[in-house]
Amino acid sequence: MIDSTSARRDGSTPVPSATVPSPSAIRAERRQLIESMRALRRLLDKRPAFELSDQQRLNREARDRNRAEAVHGKALQRIHERQVRQEASLNQQLIGLDGKRESQETRALAVLRRESIERALNNTYLTSSEVNGIGKGLIRDLAAHGIRTAADFERVSWGQAPNGKGGDVLYIHRTKGGKVHINGIGQHRGRPLLEWRQSVLARAEARAPRLLPPDERHRIAEIIDAERVRLRKELADAPRAADKTRKEATQLRTEALGRLATAEEEASRLAAVRRTDFDAMAEKLLDLQAQLSAHINEYGDAGRRIRRAQARALRQVAGMPPLPSIPSPHAPADTVARVSLRKRTHRTEALSTPGVRAGLGWLIPIVFLGLTSVLGVGEPDTTAPVWFRVGTRLAALAVTAELLRLWVPRRRWRTAGPMPSGIGPLTSGAFFALVAASILADTDPNDGAGWAASVVSLALLVLGITLRMRNRTED
Template identity: 80%
Template sequence: MIDSTTPQRDGPTPIPPATVPFPSEVRAERRRLIESIRALRRLLDKRRSFELADQRRLNREARDRNRAEAARGKALQRIHERQARQAASLTRQLNGLDGKRDSQEKRALAVLRRESIERTLNSTYLTSSDVNGVGKGLIRDLAAQGIRTAADFKRVSWGKAPNGKGGDVLYIHRTKGGKVHVNGIGEHRGRPLLEWRQSALARAEARAPRELPPDERHRIAEIIEAERKRLHQELEETPRTAEAACVEVAQVHTEALDRLAATHREAADRAAERRAEFDTTAEQLLDLQAQLSTHIDEYGGAGRRIRRAQARALRPVPEMPPLPSIPSPRTPADTVAPVSLTKRTDRTDALPAPGVRAGLGWLVPIVFLGLTSILGVGEPDATAPAWFRVGTRLVALAITAELLRLWVPRRRWRTAGPMPSGIGPLTTGAFFALVAASMLADTDPNDGAGWAASVVSLVLLVLGTTLRMRKRTED
C-alpha cells in the first residue's frame, strides 16, 4: 500500500539547491572578472610609453657610440697632423744645417775679429807724438776724462757749450757712453785725434784674423754633427711616437665602447624583463577573458547594469608589438636581427685615412671666382652684351659652387683628403677663359693677348680633363 502523501518521482531528478549559485553570487563573480580585466588593461596601456622610452634609450646609446667614434677620429686626425708638422719641421732643420754651420762660422769669426780689434785698440795708448798739436797736458786732461787708448772713444761732434755760454764746442763721445769736452781741443786738435783713432782701427782690422782657427772650425763641425744626429733620431722617433699615441687612443676608445656596451647590456636586460612582464600580463588578460566568456556561456546575462562593462572587457587585446629594432623576449633568438648602435648612413665606402687635408690656398680661387660671379670679369662699361655679362657670371658661380663642393668636405676630419687630381689645371684654365672672354669682349680688344689667353685656357682645360679621366680610370 502506497501512502498518498509520498511524492511521486516519475519526472527528472531536480538539481540540488546547493549546486546552483544565487544571482548575486553570479554578478559578484562577473564584476570580479571585469575589474581584474580592467586592471590588466591599465597595466598594458603603459606598454607603448615603455617602448617609446626604450627606443629613445637605444637612440641615446647610438649617439654615444657615434660620439665615441667621432672623438677617436678627431684624436687620430690630430695625431697625424702633428706627426706631419713635426716631420716637416725636422726635415727643414736637417736641410738647413749646412747653412747653419756657415752662419755659425761667420758669427764666430766676427766675434774673434771683434775681440782682436778690441784688444788691439785697448793696447794702443794715446801719446803726444801720435797726434799733432796734442801735448802732454792735453794727454793728462783726456786721461782724467777716461780717454787713454783708441778704444775709449769712437767719434767727435760739435755742440753747445756745457755752461750754455759761448759758441759750439767739440765733444768727444766715449765708447762706454756719454760725451766730454776737454778745454783746448777744438777743430784743429779734434780732427787729428779722430784721424789717429781711425788709423788705429784700420791697423787693428788689418791685423785681425780673417779665417777661423782649425780647432774652432772643428768645434763648430762637431756641434753641427751632434745636431744632425739628434734631428735624425727625432725624425726616426716621430712615427713610433705617433703609433704609440694611436695605440693609446685605440685603448681609450675600446674602454669607452666597453663601458657603453656594459651599460647597454644592463639597460637591455631590464627592458627585456619589463617586456616579459607585459607579455605575461597580456597572457593573463587573455585567460581572464576566456574565464569571463565561459562564465557568460554557463550562467547567461547578469543584468543590464554590467552588460556594457562585460562587453568592454571582452574587447580584443590590442596587439602591441615591439617598436622597430627592439626584439621581444618571446621571439626566438635566431629570428631576431641584432641591434646595431652605429648610426646608419648611405655610405658604403670606407672613410679615408686622416692626416691630409685640402690646403687653405684654394680659398684664393674660390674668393676670386665668387667676386667674379658678382662683379663680372671686368666688362668695359656697358659695351658687352647682356647675355655675355649674365653668362660669365653664371659660369663663375658654377665653378665657385663646384670648388666649394670639393673643398669643404676635404677640410673636415671625417672626410679629409687632398683635392682631386686635375682640379688645379681646370680651375686655372677657367680663370684664363674668363680673362680671355673679358679681353675679346672689349670694343678695342688686344687680339694677341686675348687669343693667347684663350690658347692657354684650352691647354689647361684639356690637361685637367685628361688628369681627371685618368684618375677615374685608375680608381
C-alpha cells in the same frame, strides 16, 4: 519544493539544486572576474608605450655607439695630422743644419774679429808722438775726459759751443756715449786725431783673424752633429709616439664601447623581464576570459547591468600586438628588422681611418678670385665695355664658388680629404686667363705679354680638364 534534478542549459548532467549558488553570488563572482580582467587590461595598455620607449632606448644606444666611433675617428685624424706636421718640421730642420753650421761659423768669426779689434784698440794708447800737434797737456786733458786709447772715441764733429757763444767748436764723440769739447783741439788737431784712430782701426782689422781656429770649428761641428742626432732620434720616435697615442685612443674607445655594451645588456635584460611580465599578464587575461566564458555557460545571464561589462571583458585579446613599425615580442630576434624612429641620415658610421685635409694654401686663390669678382681684374681703362666687366666678374665668382664647394667639405674632419686631381691647374689657368683679359683690355695693350698669358692659361686649362676626366674615369 525545488527539483533537485533540474537540467542545465547546455544539456549536461544536472547538479543537485543544493550546490547551485544564489544569483547574488553568481553576480559577485562574475564581477570579480570582470574586475580582474579590467585590471589586467589597464596594465597591458602600458605595453605600447613601453615598446616605444624601448625602441627609443635602442636608437639612443646606437647613437651613443656612433658618437664613440666618431670621437675615435676624430682622435685618429688629429694624431695623423700632428704626426705629419712634426715629421715635416723635423725634416726641414735636418735640411737646414748645413746652413746653420755655416751661419754659426760666420757669427763666431765675426765675434772673434770684433774681440781682436777691440783688444787692439784698447791696447793702443794716445801719445803725443803718435798725433801731430797734440802735446802732453792736451793728452792729459783728453785723459781727464776719459779718452786714453783709440777705443775710447769714435768720431769728431762740429757743433755749437757749450755756452752758446764763440761759434762752432769741435766735439769728440766717446764710444760709451756723450761728446766732449777740449779747449785747444780744433780743426787742425781734430783731423789728425781722427786719422790716427782710423789708422789704428785699419791695422787692427788687417791683423784680425780671417779664419776660425780648428778647435772652434770642431766645437761648432760637434754642436751641429749633436743637433742632427737629436733631430733624427725625434724623427724616428715620431711614428712610435703616434702609434702609442693611437693605442691609447683605441683603448679609450674600447672602454667606452664596453661601458655602453654593459649598460645595453642590463637594459635589454630588464626589457626582456618586462616583456615576460606582459606576456604572462596576456596569458592570465586569456585564462580569465576562458573562466568567464565557462561561468556564463554554466550559470547563464546574470542580469542586464552586468551584461555590458562582461561583453567588454570578453572582447578579443589581439595577442598584444605592438605599435606600428615596432616588432612583436613573440617574433624571433633575428627575423625582425629594427625600425628607427629618428630621421635617417646618409652617414651613420664614424670615420674609421684618418685622412688628409685640404691645405690652407687654397685660401690664397679663393681670396684673390673673390676680390676679383667684386673689384674686377683691374681694368686700366674706365671705358672698358660693360660686358667685359660683368663677364670677368662672373667668371671669377664661378671659380670662387667651385673652389669653396670643393675645399670646405675637405677641411671638415668627417669628410677630410685632398683636393681632387686637376683643380690646381684649372685654378692657375683661370688666374692666367684673368691676367690675359686685363692686359688685352688695355687701350695700349702689351700684346706679347697678353698672348703669352693666354697660351699659358689655355695649356693649364687643358691639363686640368685632362686630369679631372682621368680621375673620374678611374673612379
